[in-house]
Amino acid sequence: AMNLSQVLKGREFVSLASSDCSGRPNNAPKFLLKFEKPYLYLVDYSYGTTHENLKSNPQACLSFMDLDNLEGYRVYGAVELIEKGPVFKALAKEVDRKHIQLSATRVIEASRTGKKFTHFELEMPEKFTVIKFKIKELTKIGTRGDFYRETDHRKVQ
DSSP states (O other), X not given: OOOHHHHHTTOOEEEEEEEOTTOOEEEEEEEEEEEETTEEEEEEESSSHHHHHXXXXXXXXXXXXXXXXXXXXXEEEEEEEEOSHHHHHHHHHHHHHHHHHHHHHHHHXXXXXXXXXXXXXXXXXXXXXXXXXXXXXXXXEOTTSOEEEEETTSOOO
């Protein structure tokens, strides 16, 4: 079984692919808020192509690399947009906390390495949406092109 929590640990962004109703693809990095199986929570602007696509076609695909093991991951799923209400308010607090933590990490990293970051503060957009992504299928692609797949009918960790 694949341990997705382990692979996602410390990861800040994942690439999200969506498409409009005519099938035109769109791919953009999204801020990863948290993973609570079988859901991934991502943060997105409340405007723009991804948001429009997901409103009309609530299916998406995520991809990311595990650079330590040179394995690629593709996660297919169904999406729910959370934009208001008590659940949104609770998630917005988590988004704030995660941004503060990420900004602090960048400041520490810069002082430790002398690396210059142009933006210490990750500005949270005024209007944002939380994308609640339900995992339907998870595929791991190895270095030789070998792959292992889990669907929601089989265990996804």
